[in-house]
Amino acid sequence: MKVLPFKIPKPESAALVYQVDLEHVFYDKLHQHEEIQLSYIVKGEGNLIVGDTINYYKSGDIIVIGSQLPHVFESDREHQKQSHMQTLFFTENSFGKDFFNLEELTELHAFFKRAKHGFKITSNQTEFVSLFNSIEKATKLERFIILLQLLKLFSRAEHKSLSSFIYEKNFSIIEGERMRNVFDYTMTNYEKDITLETVANVANMTKNAFCKYFKKYTNKTYGTFLNELRIEHACKHLMSNNKLNIADVAYKVGFNNISNFNRQFKKVKNVTPLTFKRD
16 A cells, blocks of 8 residues: 555545555655554654654654644665654544444544554553454455554553544645645655744745744744754754764754754753763
């Protein structure tokens, strides 16, 4: 199943779709789809933008992305040799409109509630990994049974929500492509000086119209989003490169003022860059 921006084509008769991504980087365009996504990151790392939040993903992560929740995987291109992800796609109506409302499946309701925001498993992942690894050689019936087993585990496991805001309306194709272009431009040029005028031109909008548009769809200002993206990249440099001092990292990710970098870092991470680096 090939993922296209804001649409996922699949056979009409396919209620449950299994997909393996084995590439240098994952599909890196902002997109959304009706299907709920259950993913196991076998290998890879980078930033995962879900809804209004920027998260970090790494090998071994078990991730759920809810129906129509905009998201993009920004794989670390500098150090990544290969990215590998196993995924199951399905909808709440894949097996009939009322299937998941059956009394016998009541305990799965917690999963669907959590999925609306997307979430990542924080408890023991051994059972999840074992089930994901058994999918490839399973029959269609066995995959259906594995799905139910996974949903049961997801409903009980400790987790961390991935997005704090959900916009109830789905992106139209035009709106989705516009937001995708903004995200693409920002992720490619975050280390440069990006003005509101520049990014508004990318969206083909006036500056005022763009500010309202971006806030409407992400529940935050563009400046806040840009700072959060820069901070996530700063965290990777602080964790992986001991040769860079705090000022070097600040300038490398687009901050031209060390005081502002320290202030924004603490605002996002609740600790100073120096404390983060030491820990």
